[in-house]
Amino acid sequence: MAELAVPLLVMLVAAGLVVLATVTAVLDAALNEPLPHTGGAGSSASTRWAGALRLPLVQTVRLLRRRRRTTIAADSLLWRVGVAGLPVVALLMAALVPIGPRVVADSTVGIVWFNALDVAVWAVVWMAGWGPNSAFPLVGGYRFLAQALAYELPLMFALTAPAVAAGSLRLTDVVAAQHGLWFVVWMPAAFAVFCLAVAGFSVWGPLGHPAGADIAGGVLAELSGVDRLLMLAGRYALLTAGAAIGVTLFLGGGAGPVLPSWLWVPVKTVLLVAGLLLLRRVLPTLRADRFVEVGWLILLPVTLVQVLVVSVVVVGTGGS
Amino acid sequence: MSIGLLGTVVFWMLAVIAVLCGAAVFRVDSMARATYALAVSFIAVGAQVLILGLSYIGVITVLMMIMEMAIMAVYMIMFMGMNPALMPMNMVHGNKAAAVTAAGVFAALATGILLAPWPDRAGVPDPDPTAALGEALIGSKMLVMIVVSAVLLATVVAALVLALPRGRYDRFGDDLRRRPPADPQPGGVGR
Numbered sequence: 001m002a003e004l005a006v007p008l009l010v011m012l013v014a015a016g017l018v019v020l021a022t023v024t025a026v027l028d029a030a031l032n033e034p035l036p037h038t039g040g041a042g043s044s045a046s047t048r049w050a051g052a053l054r055l056p057l058v059q060t061v062r063l064l065r066r067r068r069r070t071t072i073a074a075d076s077l078l079w080r081v082g083v084a085g086l087p088v089v090a091l092l093m094a095a096l097v098p099i100g101p102r103v104v105a106d107s108t109v110g111i112v113w114f115n116a117l118d119v120a121v122w123a124v125v126w127m128a129g130w131g132p133n134s135a136f137p138l139v140g141g142y143r144f145l146a147q148a149l150a151y152e153l154p155l156m157f158a159l160t161a162p163a164v165a166a167g168s169l170r171l172t173d174v175v176a177a178q179h180g181l182w183f184v185v186w187m188p189a190a191f192a193v194f195c196l197a198v199a200g201f202s203v204w205g206p207l208g209h210p211a212g213a214d215i216a217g218g219v220l221a222e223l224s225g226v227d228r229l230l231m232l233a234g235r236y237a238l239l240t241a242g243a244a245i246g247v248t249l250f251l252g253g254g255a256g257p258v259l260p261s262w263l264w265v266p267v268k269t270v271l272l273v274a275g276l277l278l279l280r281r282v283l284p285t286l287r288a289d290r291f292v293e294v295g296w297l298i299l300l301p302v303t304l305v306q307v308l309v310v311s312v313v314v315v316g317t318g319g320s
Numbered sequence: 321m322s323i324g325l326l327g328t329v330v331f332w333m334l335a336v337i338a339v340l341c342g343a344a345v346f347r348v349d350s351m352a353r354a355t356y357a358l359a360v361s362f363i364a365v366g367a368q369v370l371i372l373g374l375s376y377i378g379v380i381t382v383l384m385m386i387m388e389m390a391i392m393a394v395y396m397i398m399f400m401g402m403n404p405a406l407m408p409m410n411m412v413h414g415n416k417a418a419a420v421t422a423a424g425v426f427a428a429l430a431t432g433i434l435l436a437p438w439p440d441r442a443g444v445p446d447p448d449p450t451a452a453l454g455e456a457l458i459g460s461k462m463l464v465m466i467v468v469s470a471v472l473l474a475t476v477v478a479a480l481v482l483a484l485p486r487g488r489y490d491r492f493g494d495d496l497r498r499r500p501p502a503d504p505q506p507g508g509v510g511r
Contacts, residue, residue: 078352109375116383122390123359130352130393145394152387169376293507 006104010095013104017094020244020266021237022056024273028236029055031277063229071132071222079131083227085124086234093117093241098172100254100262110171111163114245115156121201121238122148125210125219128231132222140218143288144210147200150295151207155197157303158190161310162249171245175253184250186313189306191250193299195276198242202235205280209288243272323371331371338364346411351396354411359389373449 030052095104096114107113122145129141163169165187166177174183184191200207203219211218223231247253247268254261256268286294323331341361345354362385370378400409412418446452458465481487491501 075350075352078356081356107375107379109379112376112379112383116379116386119383119387119390123356123386126390126393127352127356142394145390149391289505290507293509297507297509 009102010104013094013097013099014091016099016266017091017237017241020269020273021090021233021240023270024240024277025056025233025236026052027274027277028280032280059232060229063225063232066225066228068225068227069222071134074133075131077131078127080227082124082126082128082131083223083230083234085120085127087230087237089117089120089124090234090237090241093238093245096171097241097244097248097265098175098253099265100260102262103172106170106172109169111159111169111174111249114171115159118155118197118201118242119152122152125203128223129210129219134222136215136217136221137219139215140210140212140221143212143215143218144203146292147207147209147288147295150292151193151197151200151299154193154295154299154303155200157300157307158193158197159249160307161187161190161303164307164310164314167314171248174249175255178252178255182250182252182255187250187306187310189302190310191246193303194246194250195272195279196299198239198246199276199279202239202242204235204239205276206283206286207291209285209291212285239276240269240273243276244269246272323373327371331368334364334368334371337361338368348411349409351400351409352393355389355393355396359385362389373445374453376450377453 030049093114096107096110097103098106105113125144125148126141129137129139129144131137162174162177162183165183166174168174168177177183196207199205203211209218211220215221220228220231244265247265251268251272254264256264259267338361341357341364344357345361348354348357363382366378366381366385368378369381372378484490486503486505488496491503492498493502
């Protein structure tokens with residue numbers, strides 16, 4: 001295929017992220033949410049899927065028509081930055097993903113860029129919790145920081161493993177290094193920790209405690225209208241973009257039979273997202289104060305051992 | 321490597337943003353805003369470093385500063401006793417002494433900059449400026465750095481052990497025999 005102009009590629013990646021995030025939202029609703037009006041044991045699978053398919057559109061229209069909620073003495077600036085930040089971070093993450101031979105931002109330090117972006121979520125979620133000057137969002141913001149500290153260090157070491165194996169921080173090099181053997185095969189622990197961290201920085205599923213029902217939705221509690229839409233959409237976009245990075249780092253990127261490589265990336269992304277959604281089915285929401293100990297005492301040593309194994313293999317085979 | 325006209329313009333714009341956000345730290349009346357103003361200032365500096373071709377150092381600066389400021393906001397708010405009701409608080413004190421010191425330091429530094437005999441550029445920049453900078457900074461002192469890093473890590477661990485409110489001696493008693501442990505807070509691992 002001919003070289004795509006960069007603006008066109010940017011638009012395609014952005015549109016692709018929106019479409020895939022919508023697919024994620026539909027799948028999440030179909031698999032995990034009790035749907036209004038169609039839920040309950042009596043509803044058939046087809047009604048459930050029909051409801052789930054309509055849900056993103058219905059929610060979008062409903063939230064766009066709803067008035068924005070204001071609170072007393074809110075820090076509007078930080079609140080807006082926090083709310084709008086999630087979709088922005090997700091878009092910047094998607095820009096790093098090599099789609100076939102093309103990539104929007106082919107940075108020599110792509111893995112570190114990804115790391116910087118997922119750290120930006122710390123600031124964004126905390127600001128979204130701080131902004132409304134309301135107790136439950138504030139509790140959610142602090143929960144997120146505690147939880148983020150516990151998943152971030154294991155995530156950093158999980159990101160180190162593919163970088164060491166590829167001998168490069170560039171994501172296209174990481175994809176090229178998986179020619180023949182995907183990294184997920186010999187770095188399963190790093191992959192598992194990465195997937196958990198994706199749920200973490202998406203404030204979703206098993207690590208959705210900062211937006212938990214026990215604190216009335218936490219960081220989401222005071223959001224309505226377009227703010228709520230941005231934050232909910234941003235969570236699904238982050239989940240999708242994180243999965244796309246996971247496909248790049250561990251699942252061979254665009255490698256695969258029959259289909260062209262630019263198509264394999266979204267296909268694998270949807271499959272990985274489906275896997276994460278199933279994870280939500282089997283794992284309960286982990287309380288932040290309990291997950292912290294799991295993160296520091298189990299996940300961190302596991303990823304360190306994983307990096308050690310990868311490093312020994314790389315040294316033993318004389319570099320990759 | 322030359323950064324070109326566009327690069328120069330963006331560099332100076334980032335410089336202005338960095339300085340303005342740095343000044344905003346003392347103008348805003350909220351600890352949260354002050355912290356994130358500082359974060360934006362550092363991010364602008366990180367972007368400047370990126371423009372200079374030091375990709376890794378630039379990205380790491382952005383990463384570290386966001387992470388650091390997100391944590392620092394928690395401590396600043398905690399220690400300053402600020403509640404989320406955004407009670408306005410003054411970010412400056414000792415104004416006169418500070419103003420005199422700042423003006424004096426600025427004058428001294430500016431004089432130094434203007435009077436120093438700056439060398440002309442000799443040679444061309446390295447193709448990989450990050451590696452060249454690392455080599456120049458610690459190339460001959462790598463052994464020292466490695467030893468110091470182990471000492472630093474040991475210091476951090478020792479400080480944590482001393483400060484930990486639920487270390488093993490607190491939980492298991494002085495002879496480590498108390499079962500089950502007296503744990504003020506149950507963890508997720510079930511020890």
